[in-house]
Amino acid sequence: MSVDLPPHRAGVRGGDPGLQALYQEVVLDHNRHPRNCRAIEGGRQAEEYNAICGDRVTVYARIEEGVIRDVSFLASGCAIVNASASLMTETVAGLATADARALADRFHRMIAAAPGAPIEDLGTLTALAGVRMFPIRIRCATLSWEALRAALAGSPE
Amino acid sequence: MDSLLTLDVTAVRGDFPMLQCRIHGKPLVYLDNAATTQKPRMVIDRVARYYAEENANIHRGVHTLSARATGAYESARETVRRFLNAAAPTEIIFVRGATEAINLVAQTYGRMHVGPGDEIVISEMEHHSNIVPWQILCEEKGARLQVLPITETGELQMDGFEQLLSDRTRIVAVTHVSNALGTMNPVAEIARRAHARGIPVLVDGAQAVAHMAVNVQALDCDFYVFSGHKVFGPTGIGVLYGRERLLEAMPPYQGGGDMISSVTFERTRYNVLPYKFEAGTPHVAGALGLAAAIDYLTALGLDRVSAHEHELLVYGTDVLSQVPGLRFTGTARDKVGILAFLLDGVHPHDAGTVLDRAGVAIRAGHHCCQPLMARLGVPATARASLALYNTREEIDALAGALQGVRELFA
Numbered sequence: 244m245s246v247d248l249p250p251h252r253a254g255v256r257g258g259d260p261g262l263q264a265l266y267q268e269v270v271l272d273h274n275r276h277p278r279n280c281r282a283i284e285g286g287r288q289a290e291e292y293n294a295i296c297g298d299r300v301t302v303y304a305r306i307e308e309g310v311i312r313d314v315s316f317l318a319s320g321c322a323i324v325n326a327s328a329s330l331m332t333e334t335v336a337g338l339a340t341a342d343a344r345a346l347a348d349r350f351h352r353m354i355a356a357a358p359g360a361p362i363e364d365l366g367t368l369t370a371l372a373g374v375r376m377f378p379i380r381i382r383c384a385t386l387s388w389e390a391l392r393a394a395l396a397g398s399p400e
Numbered sequence: 401m402d403s404l405l406t407l408d409v410t411a412v413r414g415d416f417p418m419l420q421c422r423i424h425g426k427p428l429v430y431l432d433n434a435a436t437t438q439k440p441r442m443v444i445d446r447v448a449r450y451y452a453e454e455n456a457n458i459h460r461g462v463h464t465l466s467a468r469a470t471g472a473y474e475s476a477r478e479t480v481r482r483f484l485n486a487a488a489p490t491e492i493i494f495v496r497g498a499t500e501a502i503n504l505v506a507q508t509y510g511r512m513h514v515g516p517g518d519e520i521v522i523s524e525m526e527h528h529s530n531i532v533p534w535q536i537l538c539e540e541k542g543a544r545l546q547v548l549p550i551t552e553t554g555e556l557q558m559d560g561f562e563q564l565l566s567d568r569t570r571i572v573a574v575t576h577v578s579n580a581l582g583t584m585n586p587v588a589e590i591a592r593r594a595h596a597r598g599i600p601v602l603v604d605g606a607q608a609v610a611h612m613a614v615n616v617q618a619l620d621c622d623f624y625v626f627s628g629h630k631v632f633g634p635t636g637i638g639v640l641y642g643r644e645r646l647l648e649a650m651p652p653y654q655g656g657g658d659m660i661s662s663v664t665f666e667r668t669r670y671n672v673l674p675y676k677f678e679a680g681t682p683h684v685a686g687a688l689g690l691a692a693a694i695d696y697l698t699a700l701g702l703d704r705v706s707a708h709e710h711e712l713l714v715y716g717t718d719v720l721s722q723v724p725g726l727r728f729t730g731t732a733r734d735k736v737g738i739l740a741f742l743l744d745g746v747h748p749h750d751a752g753t754v755l756d757r758a759g760v761a762i763r764a765g766h767h768c769c770q771p772l773m774a775r776l777g778v779p780a781t782a783r784a785s786l787a788l789y790n791t792r793e794e795i796d797a798l799a800g801a802l803q804g805v806r807e808l809f810a
Contacts, residue, residue, distance in 0.1 A: 261424070262757050266750075266808060274809070296749060297766045297779045319779050321747035322809065377753065 264373025265380070266322065269330075274322035279315040279332035286313065289393035291386050298324050298383060302332075302390035310339050311395075316387055323371070323380055328387035330367055340395050347388045354384050407700060407708040413789050415440040415696070426759030429794045434579045434607055434738060434785035435763050436629045439693070446692035447634055450685045457681055459658055473684050476691035477674070483694045484624060485615040486641050490673040493647070494682050497638035498606040499529040501625035502573070504640055504677065505602055506533040508650040509623075514570045516542035521564055521572040521599075523548040523556055524775050525581060528768040530573055530604045548574070550775065554581040554730040561590065565597050572601045576608035576624075580767040580783065581730025582713075582738030584608075591620045600646065606630055610787060611709055611736045613702040616641050628686060633693035637686030640677070647673050654679040697788075705788045709737040712786050716795045723802050729781050737786030740767075743802065746809045748782040754808060758801040760794075 282288075283303035290301040298320030305313040314336050316328040331350075335343040346365070353363050354374050362372045374384045413419050418438040421428050430438060450472070456465035458473050474489070481489045495501045510533075514520065520534045524547055531545075538545055546564050549557045556574075565572075572594045577584050591601045600622035608614055610631040616624045623646075628637040642650075652659055652670055656679035661669045670676045697705065716739050720726055725744030743751055752764030763783045766773045773779060784798055 259424070259757050262754060262808075265753065271809065295765075297770070297773070298749075299779070321749040323750075324747075380749075380753065383749070 261373075261376050264376055267370040267373065269367060269370035270322065270326040273326035273329040277316075277318075277325050277329040279329065279336075280317065281315045282317060283313055283315050287394045289390045289396075291390040291393065293320075293382050293386055295382075296321075298386060300324060300328050300387045300390045302328070302387055302394045304391070304394045306340060306395070309341070311335055311337065311343055314391070316390070318387070320386070321380075321383055323374060323383035324386055327371055327384040328390075330371065331387045331391060334366065334368055335391065344392065344395060347392055350388055351385055354381055405704060405707065407704045407788060409708065409789060409791055412700065413791075415442070416789055417441060417444070419789060423759040423761070424757050429758075429760040429797045431784040431786065431790065431794065431798060432761045432763050433610070433787035433790075434630070434767075434783065436635070437610060437632045437787050438789070439632055439634070439689075440696050442696050443633060443689045443692045447685045447689040450688050458684055459675070469684055473682070473687055476687040479691040479694050480639055483609075483614075483698065484639075484641050485617055487617060488644060491641055491644050491647065493640040493642065493674045493677045494687050495625075495638045495640050495677075496636055496683070497627035497629070498604060498625045499533075499627075499638075501623075501638055501640035502530055502602065502604065503533045504653045505571075505623050505625075505642070506537045508653050508677075509600075509646060510534070510537045510571065511541070512649075512651060514538075514541045514543045517568055518543040518570045519546050519566060519568045520544070521546045521548060521569055521574075521594075523574050523585075524550045525554065525556070525578040525583065525769065525772050526573075526575055527579055527604065527606070528770070529606075530575060530602075531771065534573060543570070547771075550583075550772075553732050554578065554583045555732045556583075556585055556590075558586065558589070561593060565594065565599060569594075569597065569599050572599055573604070574601070575604040575606075576614070577605075577611070577736050578730065578769075578772075579607045579738070579785075580740055580769045580772055580781065581732065582735040582740065582785075583730060583732035584612075584734040584736060587621060588619045591622075595620070600643075607736065607738075610697070610705075611702075612706050622646055628690040628693065631690075631693055632697060633690035634683075634686045637683045637690050639690075644673065647677070650677075652676050652679070656680045658682075700788065708788060709786050709790075712790055712792065712795065713737040713739070715792055716784070716786070716798075719795055719799045720802070723799055723806070725806060726802070729776055729778070737790070738783060739785075740781045740783040742778060742781055743805060746805055748780045750809065751782050751802070751805045754805045755798070755801045758797070758804065760798050760801050762798070 286305035288303045300318040303315045314332045358376045416438045456469040458470040477489045602623035603621045605626040609626045622643045624641040629635040659679040661671045729740045748764035
């Protein structure tokens with residue numbers, strides 16, 4: 244199923260569809276108030292670093308019987324890094340690790356698609372679809388998903 | 401101000417085709433000059449004319465075109481010599497850029513003089529290009545980097561400079577102007593104090609030459625490097641100035657054509673300066689383009705350029721300091737036109753993206769100065785860097801767009 248990008252309030256982005264698509268309300272909100280922004284002791288963790296811009300995300304996950312019971316992150320980066328990590332933790336909590344990996348693939352495809360391509364409906368994650376119009380910001384959106392993948396990799400607990 | 405002393409910025413802007421372009425439908429406000437400068441028509445035309453009318457290899461053929469290209473290339477060297485006030489054209493080596501020039505010195509002078517336990521002094525505000533070549537050398541030789549710290553305002557802590565020098569110090573390598581902070585360093589003073597201990601000094605002039613008159617004999621430095629593209633010239637061409645006595649004693653950097661006087665399988669004799677350091681066919685078009693850029697800049701007058709940019713820096717500092725939540729990084733007393741800053745609650749990359757949509761080009765990131773960013777305790781900064789063609793109206797456009805950034809992320 245494909246969706247349109249949601250409408251936006253006026254303001255700075257008014258008249259600039261690019262900025263409207265990139266900085267959706269949901270994205271700005273998750274940047275201002277990131278969810279699950281904490282460390283988890285004793286679980287798995289993995290860090291991803293973007294050497295080009297210095298952005299850094301650590302994802303923490305507690306996995307029981309192949310299911311992500313708790314997931315969180317700490318980040319130093321731009322609004323897209325923060326919002327994407329926050330949205331990611333909300334989305335994958337409670338998923339089986341295999342489903343989380345599959346979702347990571349779908350998210351990556353949605354973000355890296357050509358600007359005019361149909362947008363797959365990935366729920367709240369769809370708010371990040373506008374990143375595809377800013378190729379140099381794609382890695383900002385995928386950094387936390389790469390960290391999640393790395394945290395999920397390796398032997399099950 | 402007397403018009404004889406004032407830069408005619410409107411006329412200057414007309415010389416730069418790129419400044420006429422629009423970005424996202426808005427007039428380009430180009431404030432990323434520390435990354436690279438735009439090129440005046442004279443430079444673009446000079447490069448084109450070489451390829452269209454003069455192209456030939458140099459120092460080789462007996463034919464007319466080769467002689468003409470050789471003459472033009474050597475005349476470009478003389479233009480650079482005059483620009484830096486070097487004592488002789490043999491002290492001017494054409495390289496790819498400042499990075500290659502520093503690597504050249506590290507791999508020739510450095511390998512010859514640096515041994516186990518020796519020390520190389522750099523500063524905390526160096527660009528990666530004046531850190532990594534020395535680290536590679538240190539690793540190879542078992543030598544150590546000593547780092548001169550900076551103050552809170554972004555100036556070198558000169559009080560501690562002497563203590564950093566030791567009997568093991570083999571070279572001091574320091575930037576003339578910080579690309580991330582704008583700080584102008586007292587390089588003549590550094591050279592004086594280092595020379596008192598018999599230590600040579602390399603100055604990275606990449607961020608200086610487009611903004612101030614440089615006189616290597618007055619600075620009394622031993623090596624001075626810069627990149628053509630940061631001084632309105634082409635990419636891929638740069639300059640190493642070296643004191644003749646030092647260059648003479650240094651081994652070649654790369655082997656090949658042009659840098660030899662005779663080759664047999666038993667033995668090769670190296671060419672004289674400066675050719676010993678210019679192996680292979682050089683970037684002739686680049687050298688000619690660089691000379692055209694220098695001619696352009698010197699015709700405008702570097703004093704006039706400095707005065708214009710200083711006036712803009714003062715204006716920009718004032719205007720930007722009125723943006724709520726904006727904090728400058730780099731408030732040295734002596735600065736070139738670099739306005740680096742942080743905005744409360746806004747990551748520099750987001751600021752950069754929103755500014756770009758308003759046609760305002762700035763740099764956001766670590767500016768190839770990760771150790772400096774670590775010292776400042778920030779992952780990145782936003783940086784507006786000025787050049788001779790920038791205007792007060794462009795500063796106003798930046799400030800206006802920054803208000804928009806604040807609204808978006810408030």
